Amino acid sequence: MPAFMVSAPGKVIVYGEHAVVHGKAAIAAAISLRSYLLVTFLSKSRRTVSLRFPDISLDHTWNIDALPWSAFSQPSKKKYYYDLVTSLDPDLLAALEPHVSTISAKAPEHVRKIHQASATAFLYLFLSLGSQKSAACVYTLRSTIPIGAGLGSSASIAVCLSAALLLQIRALSGPHPDQPSQECELQIERINRWAFVGELCIHGNPSGVDNTVSSGGKAVLFKRTDYKKPPSVRPLHDFPELPLLLINTRQSRSTSVEVAKVARLKETHPETTNLLLDAIDRVTESAHSLISEEGFDPDDPENLRYLGELITINHGLLVSLGVSHPKLERIRALIDHAGIGWTKLTGAGGGGCAITILKPEITANEANGSIDGAPSSKAELLRDLEKKLEAEGFEKFETTLAGDGVGVLWPAVLQNASGEEGGEEIDQEKFLRAEGNAGIEALVGVGTGVTEGGEGEGGVREGWRFWRPWEGR
Template sequence: MPFNSGFIGRKHSTPMAPPFMVSAPGKAIVFGEHAAVYGQPALAAAISLRSYLLVTTLSKSRRTVQLNFRDIGLNHTWEIANLPWSTFHRPSRKHSYTSVVDSLDPDCLEAIIPHAEAVSKHLPDKERKTHIKSTTAFLYLFLSLSSSTSPGFIYTLRSTIPIGAGLGSSASVCVCLSAALLLQTHALAGPHPDQPPGEAEVQIERINRWAFVGELCIHGDPSGVDNTVSAGGKAVIFQRNASGPPSVTSLANFPKLPLLLVDTRQSRSTATQVEKVKILKANHPELTQTILDAIGKLTASALELVSSAEFQGSGASDAVQHLGTLISINHGLLVSLGVSHPRLERVRELVDYTNIGWTKLTGAGGGGCAITLFRRDIEDETINELERKFNAEGFEKHEAMLGADGVGVLWPAMFRNDTTGEGEEIDQERFENADGAQGIDQLVGVGVQEDREGWKFWTRDIALR
C-alpha cells in the first residue's frame, strides 16, 4: 500500500486493489483580484466545495482505461495498448514523477491529440472543446505517470464546485488526477498522523507540480495559483514578478471561516474584465493606479490580520469584524474599477439587508460568484429566508468553509456503518448515481466541517512557513 490506509472490514480474498477516492477543494480569491495583474499581491483561499475522484481497478483481462466525468457528460474508454506509450517513455524524455515540469512536451501533446479528439463527437463544438481539453489533461498525466503494463482502471469524477464560475474547478480535478496517479505508482508517502515534519510538504508539492501540468493542457498559460491552493489547502499569497515566475507563498495557518458563496449564474469573460481595467488605466492612469494600490494595501492588511489575530476564542468576533470590513472595502474598490455586475450587486444588496456578513465579488467579476464572510452566530432561519430569495431570483447558494483542507484520500473507498460498525464500500454505481452536489456530499462528502471519518489529508507544517 502507498500509505497507512487503515483498512476497514475489507475482504482479504479480493484479488484486485480496492477502490479508493481522492478529493481536492476549489478556491476563491478573497483579496486582490485585478490589482494582481499589475504586480499587487492577491490572497486566494481553498473552499470546502470539492471534486471527488473514485478509482476502480479492473480485472487483469480488461485492458482498458475509462474516464467518466459524470457532471459534464464526458465518458470515454481507451484500449491501453493503443495509447502512445513509446512517445512518452522514449529514452530522451527523462521525466519521472519527481520531475519539475513547467511546460508541455510538444511531441507528447501531438501524440495524444487523436486520442483526445475521439471523445464526445456527438456534442456541439463548444461543449466538445471542453471535453477534449479535460481529456487531454487526463491522458497527458496518465501516460506520464503510468506504464503500458498498468492494469485497467475506471476514473470516475464528480464535483460540487460550480464549473466555469472562477472557483478553480479544473485545478481541483487536476489535483485529484495527479494525486491518484501518483498513489497508484507508489510515489507518495502518507497521509498519516505520524508523518515526519516536512514530509507532507514534499508530497503536496509533488502532487501540485503534476496538477500544474494538467492545468497547462487545459488553459495553456495558467498562473499556478489554483492548483497550489487546491493541493495544499488553506490559502496562498500570489504576486507577479517583473521577470521570472510569480511568487506563491502558502499560508498554512489561515483560519477556517464559514462562508456563503452565491453563483449569479451570469456568464462572464475574464479576458473582457481584464481588458476593461486596462482601458480604464490607459484613460485615467493616476486615479486607476491609486485604486490598484489601495487594493494591494488591503491585501497586505488582511495578511497581517490572519497572521496575528485570534479567530478562535474571545477575540474571534473582533477579528472576523475586521476581516469583514476589509472585504467590503475591497468590493467597493472593484466596483470603482467597473468590474461588478447588476446581479452581483443584487446579491450584495440581499445579503446586506439581512446583516449576516460582508460581501464581495470573487474572481474577474462581470458575473460569476460573490462570497460573504458570515458574522458570528447567524440564525438558521435568516439563512433559509435568504435562500428563498436567492432561488426566486435565479441565484444558487452554497454554504462552505474558507481555508479548507487541501488534497485528501479515502483508502479504501469505504465508510464505517454507524449501526453495525462494519465497512460500507462506495461502489462505482452508487457514486455515479449520486444526485447532484447534495447527493455527492451525503455519500462521500468531506463536509463543511471536514471531519468525515476515513478521509486523511496531507497538512503543511506551520512551523515551516
C-alpha cells in the same frame, strides 16, 4: 488493488483580484466544495482505461496498449514523478491528438472543447506518470464545484488525477496524522507540480494559484511581478476556517474581457487606476498582516470584523474598476439588508460568484430580519435569504473557507458512515447514482460541512486522511 478515492477542494480569491494581474498580491483560499475521484480496478485480462465524468457527460474508454507510450518513453521526453514540468511538449501533444480528436466529435463546439481538454489532461498525466504495464482502471469523477464560475473546478480535478496517479505508482507517502510537516509539504508539492501540468493542458497559460490552493488547502499569498518567472506563493497556514456563503449569479462572464476592462481603464486614467490597484494591494496586505501576527486569534469577533470590513472595502474598489455586475450588486444588497455578513465579488467579476463572510453573532440590532423586535436566529435569516435568492435565480452554497487540501480514502470505505458494520464500501454504481451535491456529500463527503445555521457539524468523516503540514509544525 482495492478501489480508492481522492478529493480536492475548489478555491476563491478572498482579496486582491484584478490587482494581482498588475503585480500586486492576492489571497486565495480553499473552500469545502470539492471534486471526488473514484479509482476502480478491472481484472488483469482487461486492457482498458476509462474516464467517466458524468457532470459534463464525458465517458470514454481507451485501449491501454494502443496509447502512444513510445513517444512518452523516449529518453529526451521521459519525465519522472519528481520532475518539475513547466510547459507542455508539442510532440507529446501531437502524439495524443489521434486519441483525443474523436471524442465528442459531433457535439457542439463548446462541449467538444471541454471534453477534449479534459481527456488531454488525463492522458498527458496518465502516460507521463504510468507505463504500458499500468493496471486497467476506471477513473470516475464527480464534483460539487460549479463549473465555469471561477472557483477552480478544473484545478481541483487536476489535483485529484495527479494524486491518484502518483498513489498508484507509490510515489507518495502518507497521509497519516503524525507525518512531519516537511514530509507533508514534499508530498503536496509533488501533487501540485503534476496538477499544474493538467492545468496547462486545460488552460494553456494558468497562473498556478488554483492548483496550489487545491493541493495544499488553507490559503496562500500569491504575487507575480514578472510573467517570465514563477510567481511568489506563500502558504498561510493560520488563515482561519470561516463559515462562508457562496452565491452563484449564474451570469456567464469572460475573465479576459474583465481583465481587458481594467487594462483600458489604466491606459485612459493611469493615475486614478493605479491608486485603486494600490488600495486593493493595501487591503490584501492588511489582511495578511493581521493573520500573520503572533498570537492571532481567529475566534476573536473583532479580528473577524476587521477581515470582514476589508472584504467590503475590496468590493467597493472593484466596483470602481468597473468589474462588478448588476446581479452581483443585487446579491450584495440582499445580504446587506439581512445584515448577516460582509460581501464581495470573487474572481474576475462581470458575473460569476459573490462570497460572504458570516458575522459570528446576529441579533435584532444587527439584522433587519427580526419579528416584533425579537432577535432572529442565523438559521431563520439564512432561510429567508435563500428564498429571496432562489426567487431571483441565484444559487446559494453554504461552505467553509480555508479548510483541507487534497485528501485520500484508501480503500474506498467510509468507516460506519451508514451504520454498517465494518464501514460502507463505495462502488462505482453507488457513486454514479448519487444525485446532485447533496447526494455526493451524503455518500462520500469528506466533512459534514456547515449546518443551515452556519455552524460546523464536526469536521472530517472517519476514513478520509489529509496532508496537513500546519499540524506538524
